[in-house]
Amino acid sequence: MFRFSAILTQVRISEKFIIVRNMAKNPSVIIVGAGVSGIAAATKLLENGFVNLTVLEAENKIGGRVCSVEFGGSFVDLGGQWVHGEKGNLVYQKVKDLDLLSTSHNTFSDNTYYLSNGSIVDKDITDRLFAIGMEIIDDKEGAKNGTGSVGDYFIKVFYEAVSKEFGHNENVLKIAKLLESWLEKFFFCLNSESWFNISTNGAHVFESCEGDQQLNWRDKGYRTILDVLMKKIPDATKQLPLDDKIFLNKEVSKITWDNNTTNFNGVTVNCSDGSTFNADHVIVTTSLGVLKKFHESLFIPELPPYKINSIEGIGLGTVNKILLKFPTKWWSNDLKGINLLWTEEDRVNLHKESHLFGPSENSDNGRCWLEDIFGFYVIDSHPRVLLAFVVGKSAPKVELLSDELVIGGCMYLLKKFSGWKYEIPEADEVLRSKWSSNPHFCGSYAHVSIESENKKASAEDLAKPLISANGKQTVLFAGEATNPSKFSTVHGAIETGYREAERLIKIYK
Ligand SMILES: Cc1cc2nc3c(=O)[nH]c(=O)nc-3n(C[C@H](O)[C@H](O)[C@H](O)COP(=O)(O)OP(=O)(O)OC[C@H]3O[C@@H](n4cnc5c(N)ncnc54)[C@H](O)[C@@H]3O)c2cc1C
Numbered sequence: 001m002f003r004f005s006a007i008l009t010q011v012r013i014s015e016k017f018i019i020v021r022n023m024a025k026n027p028s029v030i031i032v033g034a035g036v037s038g039i040a041a042a043t044k045l046l047e048n049g050f051v052n053l054t055v056l057e058a059e060n061k062i063g064g065r066v067c068s069v070e071f072g073g074s075f076v077d078l079g080g081q082w083v084h085g086e087k088g089n090l091v092y093q094k095v096k097d098l099d100l101l102s103t104s105h106n107t108f109s110d111n112t113y114y115l116s117n118g119s120i121v122d123k124d125i126t127d128r129l130f131a132i133g134m135e136i137i138d139d140k141e142g143a144k145n146g147t148g149s150v151g152d153y154f155i156k157v158f159y160e161a162v163s164k165e166f167g168h169n170e171n172v173l174k175i176a177k178l179l180e181s182w183l184e185k186f187f188f189c190l191n192s193e194s195w196f197n198i199s200t201n202g203a204h205v206f207e208s209c210e211g212d213q214q215l216n217w218r219d220k221g222y223r224t225i226l227d228v229l230m231k232k233i234p235d236a237t238k239q240l241p242l243d244d245k246i247f248l249n250k251e252v253s254k255i256t257w258d259n260n261t262t263n264f265n266g267v268t269v270n271c272s273d274g275s276t277f278n279a280d281h282v283i284v285t286t287s288l289g290v291l292k293k294f295h296e297s298l299f300i301p302e303l304p305p306y307k308i309n310s311i312e313g314i315g316l317g318t319v320n321k322i323l324l325k326f327p328t329k330w331w332s333n334d335l336k337g338i339n340l341l342w343t344e345e346d347r348v349n350l351h352k353e354s355h356l357f358g359p360s361e362n363s364d365n366g367r368c369w370l371e372d373i374f375g376f377y378v379i380d381s382h383p384r385v386l387l388a389f390v391v392g393k394s395a396p397k398v399e400l401l402s403d404e405l406v407i408g409g410c411m412y413l414l415k416k417f418s419g420w421k422y423e424i425p426e427a428d429e430v431l432r433s434k435w436s437s438n439p440h441f442c443g444s445y446a447h448v449s450i451e452s453e454n455k456k457a458s459a460e461d462l463a464k465p466l467i468s469a470n471g472k473q474t475v476l477f478a479g480e481a482t483n484p485s486k487f488s489t490v491h492g493a494i495e496t497g498y499r500e501a502e503r504l505i506k507i508y509k
Contacts, residue, residue: 028052033285035064040497058251068221075221085209111337114417116346151195191447207485265470288481289442313457315449337377369394396436445488446481
């Protein structure tokens with residue numbers, strides 16, 4: 001809903017909406033995007049006396065990739081879900097005393113691995129192999145010595161560690177081989193199509209926060225953080241006056257930032273609905289995917305080469321979630337999740353039978369996408385829902401399939417891998433994300449790719465403000481991809497919103 005009434009007092013309406021500016025005392029700032037980074041920037045500015053703010057959001061709701069949706073009676077997250085870590089995690093620091101997080105949760109390492117031929121793999125061995133994988137992921141120093149892709153690095157170090165611990169135990173090596181592609185999907189395809197695209201450098205520049213990596217939100221999902229940022233929680237009477245500065249369904253189509261032709265030394269922002277906004281500064285918080293797809297048409301004049309290099313060079317992947325609701329809870333209480341391991345024979349057959357779950361045998365939309373779902377997981381807060389991730393090259397393609405095909409494919413997987421153990425009723429509802437095909441996201445989140453390394457593309461360059469003819473930092477950039485060490489996270493995105501707000505605060509103080 002557009003909130004025009006509140007802004008009428010501060011705008012002169014002609015054919016356009018023009019925000020009254022007063023550079024020295026009351027600088028005007030437009031924030032493009034009301035994801036967590038945009039909301040963080042807005043709240044920090046408000047708290048520091050910047051009242052002339054306008055937040056333009058293309059979707060019909062705030063939050064962006066933090067998207068908590070009611071499904072079957074409780075909230076599930078289609079985007080950001082867990083608070084990853086405690087020490088140095090801004091989200092955790094903000095909410096730790098508010099009783100909003102739950103530490104009782106499923107950990108992926110508790111899970112059992114089911115084989116496609118209908119059997120269970122020795123849990124002691126898979127638990128140990130998983131732990132070896134985790135040790136490699138956590139060994140940042142080791143990664144520093146690695147060159148090339150994480151795929152090459154991981155495979156080498158993984159088999160060295162397996163041989164060291166188990167010698168040439170054929171059974172263990174066979175299981176390790178089966179687990180290899182699962183580990184790729186679990187650890188890395190959440191970021192990119194393939195672990196051979198990701199640079200080992202990304203592994204050691206990424207800064208994880210110490211502590212619990214899978215803290216869940218108790219009640220309404222990760223969107224709770226928006227209320228915390230806006231100070232609606234813990235005391236709604238102290239909330240920041242931001243609601244009436246946020247305009248929904250306002251898709252920004254053009255940002256003219258170096259307008260020498262008029263006397264206006266600020267920025268002009270045009271929206272697809274024909275409205276226009278002017279301000280002294282704009283903070284662009286749109287995702288890397290949006291910048292990759294639209295930067296040429298979005299910025300007038302075009303962006304400088306270093307900025308285009310960073311936009312093109314930083315890696316971006318797609319991961320999607322599929323949530324299945326069942327009429328009854330059919331799994332046992334101790335089940336945390338079903339990890340899917342394909343035997344080579346079944347994998348070959350899957351590729352042969354690709355017509356069953358897609359339009360045609362050779363089509364990209366064939367049945368092979370099932371291979372890119374690595375497991376089904378119990379959600380603590382929801383007794384009848386299982387969560388699956390679809391990763392890798394299938395993730396964007398599955399967005400184009402019908403709900404019926406997706407439910408059918410998931411039921412096939414569940415029955416094939418665990419039908420010998422459980423009587424599984426048909427799922428009656430599906431909810432899924434479509435991060436790639438939504439033009440306001442165009443992907444999930446950033447990573448350091450081999451291409452990033454080759455192009456020397458960096459988050460630092462992506463974050464640099466653009467300086468206009470009058471010497472002012474006019475266009476500022478925030479968003480998860482601009483965080484050099486905490487990209488791909490909610491807390492990393494919030495840090496960038498604060499960073500850009502501080503940049504402006506410093507100028508005017
Ligand atoms: C599937 C998935 C799972 C994840 N899981 C986790 C997790 O468990 N824990 C974690 O910490 N992080 C997780 N993340 C990452 C986290 O959600 C993101 O890093 C973070 O939400 C990004 O916030 P942002 O403000 O940078 O960008 P966004 O949320 O993308 O915000 C940008 C906003 O800009 C808007 N916009 C785009 N184009 C325009 C335009 N032209 N005009 C106006 N507005 C526009 C968008 O609609 C959006 O609201 C996950 C992400 C995904 C996709």
